[in-house]
Amino acid sequence: GDSVTQMEGPVTLSEEAFLTINCTYTATGYPSLFWYVQYPGEGLQLLLKATKADDKGSNKGFEATYRKETTSFHLEKGSVQVSDSAVYFCALISGNTPLVFGKGTRLSVIA
């Protein structure tokens, strides 16, 4: 079945460091890909998405590019802030099945 694999955390970075969180997927057909973010004590919220190969999703300084050839959707940010500390989930949807989430990667940014 469809699945998402993302790097295990926790990831700890200093403020203004570059962030990469790796995500790869396995899916039949042509999935849409998503990154969700969960801030402490809150529910998940959509961060960005890409619906076809080579699309780049972006929001709040975060970017991810849909790479069909490597089945990847890595999340990047050039300069992280303390306020970016959260858990990040990669997810996909394909056909009529519900969203499939990865296990999440916890990011801690220290000042």
Place this chain on the structure above:
Amino acid sequence: DAGVIQSPRHEVTEMGQEVTLRCKPISGHNSLFWYRQTMMRGLELLIYFNNNVPIDDSGMPEDRFSAKMPNASFSTLKIQPSEPRDSAVYFCASSPLTSSAGELFFGEGSRLTVL
């Protein structure tokens, strides 16, 4: 606009007691999802509804769990009897389109502790 509203935010109960979690989806959304989140198992989809009809409940752990959606603006997740291993954060999410959209709006969750 109001988001997805869940209640209670926190529940502490004793093993064997009945627990009812409630969810009000965003008005106009026609898909509703119940998830469970634990440190060990991550985020698990329990059940989802389209237009108030349960579509897939294969994620419901066992017969002690049941979910209903009597109308477009309300859903419940019930655990009877509760057990300590049910301790988790339960999230409700809704979507304005069918499940294929992938854009879910989550509530703030109900943290359940079963002693």
